[in-house]
Amino acid sequence: MNSDRIFGLVGLVTALAYIASATQIQTSFLADPVGPKAFPIIIGTVAAISCLVLMFRPDPDPEWPDARTWGGLALAVVVLVAYAYALKPLGFLLPTMVASGILSYQISPNARASALAGVSLSIGLFVLFKFALGLSLVGLPRFLQG
């Protein structure tokens, strides 16, 4: 019950903010009868109404994970975000090794298997992408390339 209410409230606020920013869209001199504002405002309105319906007629709650699993999920997001930032400056091999190792450990907590998964995935995928498919990937960071 509460999950849907909270989601509805968040959605409602987002929809109203969306409508508010849609009214700020600059129109140009090449005006058509509808203009660039109307459609976003319609969408925002439909979304706001649907969110209100959801708040007043919520479904039963889903089964949410426990606190420890939430921690694990948050860690996974942090790892993925860090991976996104690291991919360019540090090359493919090292960040992939670390990131896939951590993800693997989170799915099945076995340190040796995860280390193996990390190393083999990073090398295997690098060979596949670089040499079999010809994508331009940088393997190692510049300072290690000598």
Next chain:
Amino acid sequence: MEIFANLATGFGIALSPFTLMLAIVGCFLGTIIGALPGLGPSNGVAILIPITFTVGLDATSALVLMTAVYYGAMYGGRISSILLNIPGDEPALMTTLDGYPMAKAGRAGDALVLSGVASFVGAFLATIGLMLLAPMLARVAFLFGPAEYFALYLLAFCTLGGMASNNQAKSAIAACIGLAIAMIGVDNSSGMPRLTGGNMHLMDGVDFLVAIVGLFAIAEVFFFIESHGKGSAIGVILDKVTIPWADIKDTKWTMLRSSGIGFVAGILPGAGASLGSFLAYMSEKSIAGEKGGFGTGVAKGIAAPEAGNNAAAGGALVPMLTLGVPGSGTTAVLLALLMTLNITPGPTLFTERPEVVWGLIASLLIANVVLLLMNVPMVKIFVRVLQVPSWILLPGVTMISFVGIYSLSGSYFDLLLMVGFGVLGYILRKLDIPTVPVILGILLGGNMENALRRAMVLSDGEMSYLFSTPISIGLWIAAIAGFVAPMFLRNVLRKPQAITD
């Protein structure tokens, strides 16, 4: 006969050694993707699109490869449904109802072969149907003006929302999320940036591939972390695989009927494969009656949903190719593929680029035959794939997604967006909010707004123009009915829940 001439052109393109090889590779990859738990047609095709694009295949080759993967994944999905009781994607759910009990009763091999044959029949008949129907619909589609297109897009969102969710408000929210994201970026007709929040990276808008890969593939990783990869061990033994001729003979009428039902369900914009397999299973169940023993592992219970599902997959290509409106999650992904390749689906596709359409149809027929030949004798190899542990599979999928998106744009911003969509996908699926309308919204939002604005330019701002032709009135009525009717039919057409051990 015009069809045969066209088909000959198509086969001329699709039968070259290179494309034939692509079709075989695609079928093989697709079956593996479909068989892997956690990967299905939608996310499997989604993570491969950026890579296909970067490798630099031409449009026809890329299309042949990806449709082969798509059909292959539909075939492969049944393997995990039958052996693990885990449907690879939503339409495969119905196959678990009789497939898993049959496998538990020691007839896993029979179930796999029978479902393979049923898939073949469904997909084959649907491809024939597509060949006959699509050119006719393309001719009708020429009558569509902007007002009709606007109503058609609305119809797609309404029926998809009606079928995909148990709560209309939730599917409406999902569609709005997608449409709202589609509005971000530079406005087509005025050239002004909209809703970017001043962020330079958002000026080009949000790439739909980023959204698709995030919602379908990255979200899956979070689900596996939550469940710690449990429930993906094979509980049934697969002995010798023989061809159960008697069962195939028994179910021939079931397959034919289900193919017809599935095809029609697939054509309805927005309804798609889930509805096809559901209606096929339910109608066969009521034809067989109480004595049919549906749900206990009978041959007809496997043949019906598989034929229906695959026929619907073919049927869903009809509105996708002729009108540019996809009928299901996977066809939405295929539409994304076409748009990436700079092919605009619609009635003009049939007259301006017949080689694409007929090459596609011919490669579907080829893929189908290849898949049947591959799936019956080689089913044991694909079953072995199921034993890939999830702690190596899911990190691998994540890394492939990252590389694919990264090689498209080379910007870390798209990767961050992708992770964001992954989180969104996790939350939405937890709350039972369908993600397919989000994708559809992002894909079609721009076109939908353009249709509305062009219609208003034509009528000089007169709203009644939207309801001025019989076609558009019909589409509006269908849209409203498609959105409202499931509310009342919900008690009649209750989705059967997956059986648990």
